[in-house]
Amino acid sequence: MIVSPAQLPVPDRYSTDNKSRSYLMLSLCYLLLGLLLGTLGAFQYLLPDLLKNKISFQQARPLHVYLVISWIFTAAQGGLYYYLPRVAGRELRWKQGITVQLLLQLCTSILIIVSFFDGQFGGREYFEFPPWLGLGIALSWLPLLINFFLTLRPDYKTAPVYIWSWSTGLVFFMITLSESYLWIFDYFNGNIVRDMTVQWKAMGSMVGSWNMLVYGTGMYIMERISGDKGPCRSRTGYFFYFLGLTNLMFNWGHHTYIIPAAPWVRTVSYLISMTELLILGKIIWQWKSTLKEARKNYHHIAYRLLVFADAWIFLNLVLAILISVPALNYYTHGTHITVAHAMGTTIGINTMLLMASVFFILKTENEEGMGSGRKTIHAGILISNAALAVFWGSLVASGILKISSSLNKESFSYTMTKSIPFFKLFTYSGAAITAGLLLLVFKALWLLYPEPEPLPPAD
């Protein structure tokens, strides 16, 4: 009888687990630093002179953005390195690849952070570091790409949705990263309409690519917790994967409504963005059964984080659909409503799903340690989500106020003065998000640190 690798019993430990844990620790350090710099940036809204000569807002903002983006993709990568051998039923094909990637990424990150502190910019929004450092990011992803395809050797005829999702995330990250540097060519850089459109296009799709990595991880964890392999192999599962892929490819345009590109660019974007209504409909349709499942598994920390992520998916989807309507986008664009959407997505959805992945791995690796830290972890989850709700609301309110000011033709400085109560609210709630997430970060770092038992010697 021929036994496929998937049918073999999955061993508890793989020789690369420790390195995956190091990778997760690196991702948590990115989050820790990113949160602190984000809090500093928020306080600089209220106190413009705060640390102005040490870390100005001009430095704090790109540092915060780079570090939190790094948290998202590094945590997704660390999780993938841990899950890959388990999904494939064999060791990683290129074990040293993790070390190579870890070193490449560390070197690139250090150079980027030093360049920001040194005031050397030259890049673009979200990637403000000097452009040659983008090459370091691209190179650091290669070992994971090699390991993913050589270890898994996916058979896409039968692969579950999360393998499709991970593959898409990895390939599209490389495509969109390359696209985001097209501006170095004069053909793009010399035409403002083309330059801005392509930049929004690349960044919009890049967010979609890491969402694919994160959602793939969420689906895999859900399958492992429930033990039900059906949803990730169902027609509905694949349908929503392809809907997500279509949105990744074509739903970047709602950012470009105000750019004078050809009208069909806006039309395509609008039509594609409205397909998100199907996802919204699915969430509402399944609301009752989701709640029932949530009650059943709420004691499971990873599951609890997945439930919070689901709630944020719902809220952000409503906001995304609203701001994709051209008549509304005309006013909301360039206000804090766009920031609310970005924060809801990166903190509420991505961070909750990735934390679910971290705590799922910890539960597998160190269940005893997890048990002793449950109260801290639950407090961290509740504080960060409650604070995020206030933060999100204050950003939306600040955006509405800016729209009203712009309709009344009020000056920028007057609008800023009127917005101070909302700035206070988002600064303090932002600090509370940091406090809540730091509880999770420190607990996870503490639990990840101890070395697990060594493998027993082979007979």
Added chain:
Amino acid sequence: MIRIYTFSALLISYFVYSLAVYTRGTDETAPGPLPGKPEVTLGKKIYQEKNCSSCHQLYGLGGYLGPELTTAFSDPGRGELYLRVFLQNGGPRMPKFDFTEKEINSIIRYLEYIDHSAITYRKK
């Protein structure tokens, strides 16, 4: 197999659509006379190197601490003089960058160029 065909079809559409956006979708649409290209290019380079986008937006890209600059050049309440004053002296929230006269002129020409292109934005 249908999944592989669907994926391939979407991927091909993505590349074709991207090419269309890079070419016909984003042809230059700025009307009227444009400022000299070398000055605009230098202004854009300085704008990036000083990371002005951390506080200012152009076509919605950038931070919120400072005012949006897409139509600052033609804005009746702002205009060239307003831009020059801030570029020379900084402001309560804006650092003083010690730009040379040539750099200030280049940044202003760059903002003028952006302003020329902002046909859809101006309606706002």
